[in-house]
Amino acid sequence: MSLEQFKTRVLPVKDKLYRFALRFLKDEDDARDVVQEVLIKVWNKRDGMNQLENMEAWCMRITRNVSLDRLKSKHSKYTDPMREGFDVSGGENETPYRAAEMSDMMKNIGSFIEALPEKQRQVIQLRDVEGYSYKEISDILEIDMNQVKVNLFRARKAVKESLLNINAYGLG
Amino acid sequence: MDLDRIEQLLAKYWDCETTLEEEKELRKFFNSDSVPTRWQAIAPLFRYYEHEKKNGQLDGLFDEQVLAQIDTKRAESTGDKGKVVRMFYDIAKVAAVVLILVTAGYFVREEYLNKKDKMDPYIADTFEDPKEAFEETKKALMLISKNFNKGRKEVEKVGVFSEAQEKIKETEAL
Numbered sequence: 001m002s003l004e005q006f007k008t009r010v011l012p013v014k015d016k017l018y019r020f021a022l023r024f025l026k027d028e029d030d031a032r033d034v035v036q037e038v039l040i041k042v043w044n045k046r047d048g049m050n051q052l053e054n055m056e057a058w059c060m061r062i063t064r065n066v067s068l069d070r071l072k073s074k075h076s077k078y079t080d081p082m083r084e085g086f087d088v089s090g091g092e093n094e095t096p097y098r099a100a101e102m103s104d105m106m107k108n109i110g111s112f113i114e115a116l117p118e119k120q121r122q123v124i125q126l127r128d129v130e131g132y133s134y135k136e137i138s139d140i141l142e143i144d145m146n147q148v149k150v151n152l153f154r155a156r157k158a159v160k161e162s163l164l165n166i167n168a169y170g171l172g
Numbered sequence: 173m174d175l176d177r178i179e180q181l182l183a184k185y186w187d188c189e190t191t192l193e194e195e196k197e198l199r200k201f202f203n204s205d206s207v208p209t210r211w212q213a214i215a216p217l218f219r220y221y222e223h224e225k226k227n228g229q230l231d232g233l234f235d236e237q238v239l240a241q242i243d244t245k246r247a248e249s250t251g252d253k254g255k256v257v258r259m260f261y262d263i264a265k266v267a268a269v270v271l272i273l274v275t276a277g278y279f280v281r282e283e284y285l286n287k288k289d290k291m292d293p294y295i296a297d298t299f300e301d302p303k304e305a306f307e308e309t310k311k312a313l314m315l316i317s318k319n320f321n322k323g324r325k326e327v328e329k330v331g332v333f334s335e336a337q338e339k340i341k342e343t344e345a346l
Contacts, residue, residue, distance in 0.1 A: 163216075
């Protein structure tokens with residue numbers, strides 16, 4: 001794969017990779033580092049890439065693995081129970097700019113999705129934000145299709161219920 | 173847009189039966205300005221998804237950084253000079269090991285030879301004068317012979333017994 005191909009085929013995926021990494025790491029700088037690492041890895045393996053049926057899903061999978069590795073190494077360096085236990089909403093790095101841009105409802109939804117179990121959160125991210133097919137999601141997360149569907153179903157159901165609750169009682 | 177269709181799609185959406193296309197349609201609809209009041213509660217969800225997608229983006233600087241890294245990688249891997257230098261380093265490593273082994277071998281050999289030279293004369297020649305050596309040897313042999321004779325006398329005593337035994341056997345035979 002030439003540099004030109006890399007620029008046209010791989011680089012445009014970077015934002016998806018970045019958002020996906022951000023879901024795991026909840027830190028913009030870390031996510032940025034991860035995406036950079038992933039892209040370099042992809043470049044190093046560029047010779048075998050033409051045989052891949054779905055390059056984008058492959059990149060996403062690498063992103064997931066690198067993010068998980070990073071989480072693990074971070075975890076062993078210092079455990080921060082406060083952050084882990086209580087920080088379910090603040091993970092999205094709410095800069096004033098972002099906060100103003102989002103309505104309260106959307107913020108509530110955001111924090112609710114943050115609080116979903118890990119698998120459901122990832123599936124929702126991949127399907128409803130990024131628009132991947134079930135097959136692609138199962139490739140990325142390395143779980144089978146039924147698992148994807150079950151997780152998505154649960155996640156959407158939980159989101160729906162929370163929406164109705166917010167609506168009925170006016171609180172999230 | 174057909175509101176009944178949205179109603180249907182929404183029901184399918186909650187049951188996870190929508191296709192990606194249909195989901196896109198829903199997203200477009202709820203991100204438009206004309207959302208009827210009955211769906212005001214649901215619209216923020218799709219707006220949130222849209223917002224997430226639009227918001228989490230890397231800046232242009234990122235591209236430059238990655239491409240710069242790749243450029244340096246390419247320069248490293250394609251440069252012939254790099255290969256020669258690497259080969260030289262490999263050879264130097266092997267040479268260093270060989271040098272150490274040879275030096276160690278040399279000193280061990282030296283030590284061994286030195287020892288052998290020092291030890292040999294003492295083992296070969298304990299006496300300077302041949303006569304004295306002869307006397308000393310004779311003395312040693314005499315000592316052995318004396319002890320040997322002492323032993324023989326004892327054995328002769330045992331011989332008495334066997335003679336007696338033979339005599340008894342002879343008388344029994346008669």
